[in-house]
Structure formats: structure tokens, C-alpha cells
Amino acid sequence: MTAYIIRRVLGLFPVLFGITLLVFFLVRMIPGDPAVTMLGDRASAEDVERVREQLGLNEPLYKQYFKFMGQLLRGDLGKSIIHKTDVTFDLRQRLPATIEMVVWALLIGVSVGVTIGVISAVKRNSIFDIVGMIGALLGVSMPIFWLALILIYELAVNNKILPPSGRLDAAIFVDRRTGFILIDTLLMGDFYAFGNALWHLILPACVLSTVIMPPLVRITRACMLDVLNQDYVRTARAKGLLEQVVIIKHALKNALLPVVTVIGGQLGGLLGGAILTETIFSWPGMGTWTYQAISYRDYPIVQASVLVSATIYVFVNLGVDLLYTVLDPRVRYT
């Protein structure tokens, strides 16, 4: 077990190295001269040359890569071409907003998805099951940005139940300590602001949760059906245990393992979906930041956000794999 963990962690290094290499070359493959992008088309040749020298663009590629890695290891992600701000600083402002949304989407998606899956399996072929399965099928087939727009139209425009965009009403001031608005408002003891933040969070988080909900419903249902046919479930029933106890303690516990895998596998989808959801809800997170940076060709930001997302993704997947060994002692890694 320990050997497995050590091997997995060591195995991360080549992947992380590859990520930096790929991002580095992807950004250098962009047509056009970054110096010209910074200075504009009308810049004189000497100015362009001076900026190229400053940016180190005249040095050979491998030297540039070493310099890039050196900065990266010191936590320096460069400066934004458009805003001239420090990318690492901006990232620290943006990342909590995205994490907050993704975590809530995950919570909503898992709790609702697993519940629907379990009920569908227990009441197999009932109306609930059929509606649930059709819902899951429509859910995977639906463009998430379209669902977001339809829900905004219904819930924010037609019936003003939820706000259409933003993270907080503009009039509310929040003292930034962690960057997680729900935590910050609680730290301030301002429950009105907390409620307001939650109210803004519901719709985007629900929309994003539809990325993981349909696959979770389907896998939970399939695993539950499989488990419910096992001998130990029959034994539990024969002992006269309450049906709820049989389902939750005996069946669900054993059906959850593949569910964990699905959550790990769908995390990339959540991060991708966050870009679209944030753009639509004007959520001030990594997604809108990246999207705006792409439209302005602000490459240091694109580079930073791709790097950070990939790194988070790799580590979370490692976490899921390790969790797997804890949850299922039968799994042996040799």
C-alpha cells in the first residue's frame, strides 16, 4: 500500500513535467510575435526588438524553457499582457470563486445523482425509474450553456426568483480573507451577505452539477441493481433487517465504489463546464478570466490557467485513486 502510494506520487513527476512542456510549446506555437501584441502594430522595429530582448524571446528555446520553469517554481507566472498585472496575484483572486462553484456543483450533483440512482434501482421499472433514466439521457445530451440560458430565462427573467449573474449584490462589501465568499461572510458574521452569496450561487452550481449528475444516476443505478442481487443482501433481508437498512448499509455502501471513479473521471468535465457556466453567469472565476484572456490573446494568463487546472486535475485524480484503496481493501496494487 505505502509502496503503491510512493510509486503513484513519483509517477506524477513525468506527467507534471510533460504538462509544463506541452503548455510552454503550445503558447510558443501561437502565430505572431508577443512583442508586437504588447506594443501594437504601429510599434517601431527598434521598440519591438527591445521588448523581445526584455522578454527573453531572442534566447534559444531550451534556455527560455529553463527560465520559465525557474519562474514557475518560484510561483511567478509572469505578467498579463493587457492588464500588466501580476498573474499569480490575479489567480489568487480568481481561483477561490471557481473552486467554490465546482465544489457546490459536486455536492449537489453527487447527492441528487446518487439518490435518484438508488431510488431508480430499488423501484426498478417504475414511473420514477423511467423518468429518471430519460432525464439522465437528456442530461448528457444537453449543451450546458443552453440549459444555463433557459434556466436564466425561466428563473431570473420571467420569474425573478434567482439572480441572473454575479457572485454578490454590488452594494454588499465583503472583507476578503480566504477568497471563498461563503466563508468570508461567515467570518464577518454578516448573515445577510452570506444568504445573498448563497442565493447567487444556487443557479450556477445547479447548472454545473448537471455535468456529473446523469453519469452518476446511471452508474449508481447499474451498480445498485448488481449489488441488490447478491447473496449477502438476501441474507440481510432474511435476517429481517429493515429495508432501508439493507439498502443503505448493505447495498449502497458496496455500490459506491464505481461512483467514486465516475466522480474522478468527471472532474475534467466539471472544470471545462465551469468555463461555460462562469462565462454565462459573469462569475468572476478562472473560467471568465481564461475566456477573456483568449479573446484578447493574453497568453501569460492562458498559460497560467491551463497549467493550474491541469495540475489540480492530476492531483485530484491521484486523490481519487488513493481513496479507492482505502475504500476497497480487496483492491491490491502490485
Added chain:
Amino acid sequence: MATTDLEQLAKQSGLTTRKPRSLWADAWRRLRFSITARIGMVIGTIIILTALLAPIVDPYDPTLDSDLDNARQPPSAQHIMGTDRLGRDIFRRIVHGASLSLSVGVVAVLTAGVAGTVLGLISGYFGGATDMIIMRVMDILLAFPSMLLAIAIVAVRGNGLFNTIIAISVVGIPGYARLVRSMVLTLREQDFILAARMVGVRTPVIIFRHILPNSLSPIIVSATMGIGGAILSAAALGFLGLGAQPPAPEWGAMISDGVPFLRQNPHMVFFPGMAIMLTVLGFNLLGDGLRDALDPQMRT
């Protein structure tokens, strides 16, 4: 021969014999009897026919199509899905957009499927250093959230339909490579491959004649499902303005076109989204049906 003996025996005892069916004939039979697969096939056929016939039945030049006097009309008898901000008939644009979405889906999946399959075959069959290098590169590609990688590739190569296809293909390759590699690893150890090697069959023949056909069905299932996913990704890129450029009637771009008018004219957003959903649904249903048909043990 054993078969004729068996047939005679069957005749004597008054039984009828059935010709043995191939895997594919069997799968086709199961596919036809599955309701979900049938719905999927019907939707798929309608979309394909729409994509093929639209330019013949109704020649369309998006640059000439505008009627500002009738801009942003709600659905009516004349324009069953209403008109957009330039007065273009939304139904007509959706019909002509079918070929764009379909071609992105099919071409991207074909490219990713072929490239991934070849890499997986090589990696699985040869093993060793070749395997390690290929799979490490695949691991790195898989380390990126796919949407983000696709966006980054399009950002690097520039907007447009062709680059959208490239981006979605690249993102799809590792999935197929891993799938095929794992199939090869199980097949490689089996006796019929050993037998083929012993009688001196050359490696490429073993790979393409013996291993590939036996790993084909999961590839087909995964590709069918992949078409739906590729269409969704293409629509997302189109929505972000990175895909097919205006005035092309790309469905994702049509939705983003309608966003500023969501309050007054939700139909501009609603109908293109329905088109995307139905198309993707069709391929997903077909994929589900194919999985059940090709691998009866997997049936849930």
C-alpha cells in the same frame, strides 16, 4: 463433415437446423429489437438525410440571407421557429447547420478513433519502451481537462471549423489509445495469437487481421457515443465564438447570437439548443443500443 452429419441427424429426428450467425448479424438482430437503438437510428437517419439533402433541396448562401424588416419575429406560420436578429429564418439555418455539426462530430471521431487505435495497437502489441513513451504522452494529454485543452488548441491555431475539428480530435485520441491498448494486452496472450505467431504470420498481419477485428466492438460503441460528445464540444466552442465563424449557421454560434435578446426573444436561443440536444441524444441512444447489442453481458 461434422456439419452434414449433424444436419442429417437433425433431419432424421425432425428438427430444423439454423445457420450459425456471425457476431455482426447477431448484433444487428439485437439492435433492431431494441427500442432505444431504434429511436437513435431514426433520429440519426433524419439528421444525416437533412445534412445531405438540405443543400440540394434548398440552396443556401448565409451571406445573402437577411431580411431586416422581419428581424426577431417570434415563431409563426411563416417562420415556424421565428427569425433571428438579421431576420433570417431560424428553422432554415438549423437545417443547414446540420451538416456542420454532423461533419465535425463524424470527422473528429474518425480522426481520433483511427489515430488512437493505431497508437493503442502499437503500444499494446510491442510493449517496452515504445509502449511507455506512447502511454506517457497520452497520460499528459489526459491530464488536461478536455474542454480546456480544446480551447487552448483553438486559441493557438486560430478560430474556425477546421481548427475545431483538430482540437476535438486531439483531445479524443488518448481515450481510444487506452481502450485499444487494454484490449490488445488481453488478446495478445491468447492462444490463437500464439498459434498465428508460431506458423510465422507477420506482425502487421497479426495486428490488423487477428487483433484489430477482435477489439473492434468496444471501439465502435465508444466512437458512436463520442460523436455526441464531439458535437457538444463543437457547439461549446462555437458558442464561445471559437468555432465556425459567422455567418455560418453553426448551432452553438446561433445560440450565442441570441443571448443579447434572451429577455424578449428566447426562441432565438431555444431552438438551436433543441437541435443540438436531439442530435446528441440520437447518437447516445444508438451508442447505448450498440453496446447492448455487441456485448450482451454488459446489458444493464
